[in-house]
Every structure is written in structure tokens, then in C-alpha cells.
Amino acid sequence: MINLKQFEVWFVTGSQHLYGEATLRKVDEHSKIIAEAFDASSSIPVKVVFKPVVKTPEEILTICNEANYSNNCIGIITWMHTFSPSKMWIKGLTALQKPLLHLHTQFNRDIPFDEIDMDFMNLNQSAHGDREHGFILTKMKINRKIVVGHWQDARVQAQIGIWSRVALGRNEMKNLKLARFGDNMRQVAVTEGNKVTAEEKFGLAVNTFAVGDLVKVINQISDAEIATLIKEYEATYEMMASLKSDGAMRSSLVEAARIELGIKAFLEDGGFGAYTNTFEDLHGMRQLPGIGSQRMMAAGYGYGGEGDWKTSAMVRVMKVMATGLEGGNSFMEDYTYHFDPANPMVLGSHMLEICPTIASGKVNCEVHPLGIGGKEDPVRLVFNAGAGPALNVSLIDLGSKFRLLVNEVEAVEVTEKFPKLPTARALWKPQPSMEVGLQAWLMAGGAHHTVYSQNLTTEYLEDFAEMFDMELVVIDKDTKIRDLRKELRF
Numbered sequence: 206m207i208n209l210k211q212f213e214v215w216f217v218t219g220s221q222h223l224y225g226e227a228t229l230r231k232v233d234e235h236s237k238i239i240a241e242a243f244d245a246s247s248s249i250p251v252k253v254v255f256k257p258v259v260k261t262p263e264e265i266l267t268i269c270n271e272a273n274y275s276n277n278c279i280g281i282i283t284w285m286h287t288f289s290p291s292k293m294w295i296k297g298l299t300a301l302q303k304p305l306l307h308l309h310t311q312f313n314r315d316i317p318f319d320e321i322d323m324d325f326m327n328l329n330q331s332a333h334g335d336r337e338h339g340f341i342l343t344k345m346k347i348n349r350k351i352v353v354g355h356w357q358d359a360r361v362q363a364q365i366g367i368w369s370r371v372a373l374g375r376n377e378m379k380n381l382k383l384a385r386f387g388d389n390m391r392q393v394a395v396t397e398g399n400k401v402t403a404e405e406k407f408g409l410a411v412n413t414f415a416v417g418d419l420v421k422v423i424n425q426i427s428d429a430e431i432a433t434l435i436k437e438y439e440a441t442y443e444m445m446a447s448l449k450s451d452g453a454m455r456s457s458l459v460e461a462a463r464i465e466l467g468i469k470a471f472l473e474d475g476g477f478g479a480y481t482n483t484f485e486d487l488h489g490m491r492q493l494p495g496i497g498s499q500r501m502m503a504a505g506y507g508y509g510g511e512g513d514w515k516t517s518a519m520v521r522v523m524k525v526m527a528t529g530l531e532g533g534n535s536f537m538e539d540y541t542y543h544f545d546p547a548n549p550m551v552l553g554s555h556m557l558e559i560c561p562t563i564a565s566g567k568v569n570c571e572v573h574p575l576g577i578g579g580k581e582d583p584v585r586l587v588f589n590a591g592a593g594p595a596l597n598v599s600l601i602d603l604g605s606k607f608r609l610l611v612n613e614v615e616a617v618e619v620t621e622k623f624p625k626l627p628t629a630r631a632l633w634k635p636q637p638s639m640e641v642g643l644q645a646w647l648m649a650g651g652a653h654h655t656v657y658s659q660n661l662t663t664e665y666l667e668d669f670a671e672m673f674d675m676e677l678v679v680i681d682k683d684t685k686i687r688d689l690r691k692e693l694r695f
């Protein structure tokens with residue numbers, strides 16, 4: 206969906222003129238080797254670009270300004286191979302508007318005990334050079350990720366990879382245009398929020414478009430395009446008998462395909478990466494988009510039901526972060542509970558719009574009546590979500606601030622048949638337990654809508670919150686209600 210190698214992280218090494226030309230040449234040489242290794246690393250999906258060592262306040266300011274102006278540069282990695290006095294960094298860091306990763310490494314892994322002399326000591330000073338750098342970053346209250354360890358260590362490269370993916374997500378959020386078809390679902394609170402503050406803080410532009418204008422595009426879709434898309438449906442999903450070419454509900458499938466193609470055309474034409482709609486405002490549409498919204502999500506678009514633009518934006522951003530990873534990310538809703546003390550679980554679903562990237566096993570294409578909205582029966586994809594560790598992520602607007610909430614969950618294999626449930630479904634156990642996980646979620650004000658992720662970990666959301674200087678509340682196996690109450694009060 207996105208060519209990750211078009212994006213760059215710049216590798217910037219700090220030093221000073223004190224050491225002389227020979228040492229500085231070595232610093233450059235070593236930095237280049239490290240940058241090239243990162244660039245070639247399979248854990249780091251973006252391009253890593255070596256930048257010549259910076260030695261003066263002017264050079265540091267210049268590289269920071271260049272990073273700001275470069276559309277491809279999504280962040281910088283800084284490393285102090287030698288000692289780089291940090292007052293030299295103040296002007297540059299003041300100007301810097303891109304995420305920063307402070308890498309605390311050194312070129313050699315081991316101390317060469319038999320050979321070590323003062324030349325070696327002069328060159329390999331990051332153990333104290335990076336402390337000077339850490340001080341100024343803390344003094345200036347600059348949010349950053351700190352990664353510690355030898356640069357060839359797989360764990361170090363994995364952490365840099367995660368940060369790079371999150372920087373991609375930040376870049377996406379900064380440039381994201383989201384189309385709202387219809388307003389918020391009437392009277393619902395958590396899906397509301399301040400769109401002006403959101404644009405100021407995140408860059409996210411949320412704007413409304415008339416459903417009638419979307420319907421106009423939907424009605425212009427040609428029969429040939431619809432026929433091609435239906436062939437794709439038939440090749441990809443198990444079709445319910447009534448949706449087959451001679452089936453009684455075939456016309457519903459034709460209408461669903463028309464809606465999907467219309468939404469796609471509208472979003473592509475306007476450069477939108479995400480959208481919302483609401484079943485309360487579908488004027489001129491014959492069905493609530495089901496399969497269309499599901500497939501748009503699978504293609505990488507953000508989606509939120511009932512006007513939920515915050516969750517829609519997060520679906521898009523998390524899909525961008527996860528580009529190329531196994532597993533999926535979907536719009537999700539905690540729907541109903543299984544309070545069996547021996548096997549407590551949450552059933553996650555939505556009335557239609559769950560992304561098939563989280564499916565395990567076959568995906569069925571079905572048509573069923575929908576109890577609300579007063580429209581024709583919508584076509585939808587029905588499947589079970591896969592087992593394994595997952596996250597539920599919620600972005601809420603508390604008026605004075607945005608809060609990002611993460612609950613780590615363990616999805617269980619869906620073995621039940623659900624013969625009468627016409628929606629996609631997931632079953633999971635919240636951490637640290639059903640009781641504490643749900644209590645903590647309610648205390649923190651988490652929404653009923655979430656982004657459900659199978660392939661991102663809490664570390665991604667930690668880095669994301671850091672980049673946007675946003676509060677993060679994590680509910681995991683260590684969560685205790687008493688501690689959380691104190692945390693939320695601060």
C-alpha cells in the first residue's frame with residue numbers, strides 16, 4: 206500500500222573540532238558503516254541516510270532545518286561518537302520539528318583490553334558524550350526515544366525499526382485528510398471532539414461532505430466496473446447462495462459493489478486516507494456500506510462508524526505503521542461479554558464494519574437484514590478473527606487534552622459456530638483480567654470504539670504518544686486499579 210523506502214531517517218553524528226582531522230575522519234567513517242548497516246537491516250523498513258558528522262552550532266542548525274524542510278525525512282537519529290558539547294545543539298534542537306531517536310551505542314562492541322590506548326579513548330566516548338546529549342534533551346524537554354546497545358544487536362535494530370514505523374505513522378497523521386459523510390451519531394459523546402484542536406495538535410484535517418455528493422459519484426459507476434468487482438468478490442470470498450448469479454439477492458451485491466466503487470472514487474479523487482459515515486445519514490444510499498467499508502479498510506483506509514473520526518484516523522495511522530507486517534488492524538467495538546468465571550471473554554464486532562485483514566480462515570460474503578437505519582439489507586463479510594496477542598487502542602478527547610488508551614488483550618481461537626450471528630467477530634481476554642481490564646478502561650474513559658491491532662505492540666503506541674506529546678494510559682498485565690487511579694489523577 207505504501208512504498209516505505211521513499212521515506213528517510215537521517216543518521217546524524219555529533220562531534221567537535223577539538224579532536225583533529227584524523228579523528229573526525231574516523232567518526233565519519235564509522236557513522237557511515239552504522240548508517241549503511243541500518244539501511245540494509247530487515248528490521249528497519251525505511252531508508253537510513255548517513256549525514257556527515259556535525260561539529261559546530263551552525264552545522265547542527267543547518268541539518269535540523271534541512272530535516273524540517275525535507276518531505277521524505279520522517280525523523281533523525283542522533284549519536285555522539287565523541288563528545289559534542291551540547292550548547293552547540295541548542296539552536297538546532299529548538300528549530301527541529303521532526304521526531305528524534307537518541308541512539309546510545311558505540312562503534313566497537315567490546316573493549317580491546319590488550320590494545321586500548323589514549324587514541325582509542327579519544328575516539329570512543331559515547332558513554333559520556335551521549336550523557337551530555339541526554340542532558341540537553343531533558344533540559345529542553347524534547348520528547349524522544351532512547352535506544353541503548355550495540356548497533357549490530359538485533360534488539361537495537363528492532364527498536365529503531367519500531368520507532369521508524371511510528372515516525373511513518375506520525376507523518377501520515379500530520380498529512381491525513383479525513384472525509385466525514387454525515388455528522389456524529391445523534392447524542393453520542395465519545396465520538397465527538399474538537400476538530401480544530403486535533404488539526405493543531407496532530408495535523409489531521411477532518412472535514413464534512415454531503416452524502417448527496419457521494420451518492421452522485423456512486424450513481425456514476427459503470428456496469429462494467431461493477432461486473433469486474435463482483436468477479437473479484439467471487440474469486441476472494443465464499444458467496445452465500447442468494448448472492449450468486451442466479452440468486453434472489455444478487456441485486457444487493459450489485460448495489461454493494463456500486464457503493465464500494467463510489468466510496469473509493471470519492472476518496473481517491475479528494476486525496477482522503479480515511480473517512481466516517483453514520484447509519485443515521487445515508488440519504489440516497491440504498492444500503493449502509495458493509496462490504497465496501499470492510500474492503501476499503503483492507504486496502505489501507507481508515508474507517509470509523511457513527512461519525513467516529515478519531516478512531517478512523519487511528520485505523521489509518523496504525524495501518525500505515527504496520528505496512529508489510531503479518532496480521533491486521535481493524536475498526537472494532539467491544540460488543541458483548543461472556544462472564545463465565547471459568548472462561549471470561551469479550552466478543553468484539555460491529556454491525557458490519559470489521560476489516561478482513563484480521564480474519565483467520567475463510568471469509569464469507571453474506572446478505573442479511575439490518576435492524577437499524579431503515580435501509581435495504583446490506584452485504585457484508587463474515588469471518589472469525591485469529592487468535593494471539595492483540596491491542597485495543599482508543600483516542601479520546603477530554604477537552605483539556607487528548608488521551609491515548611491501550612489495553613493489551615489475548616485473542617482466543619473462535620471455535621463456537623455462531624450460526625445466527627451475521628457479523629465478523631473476535632473473542633479476547635483483556636489484560637490483566639476481565640474485571641481489572643474493564644474497570645481500568647472505564648476509569649480512563651476509553652471509548653466503545655477502538656482500533657484492534659494484531660501486529661503492533663504497546664511500544665509503538667508509546668513512541669506515538671511521545672511524538673505527539675500526548676498522555677498514554679496502558680492497561681497490561683501489571684495494571685493495578687489503585688496505581689491507575691493515582692496515575693489518572695496526576
Ligand code: MN
Binds near residue numbers: 511654
Ligand atoms: Mn459503533
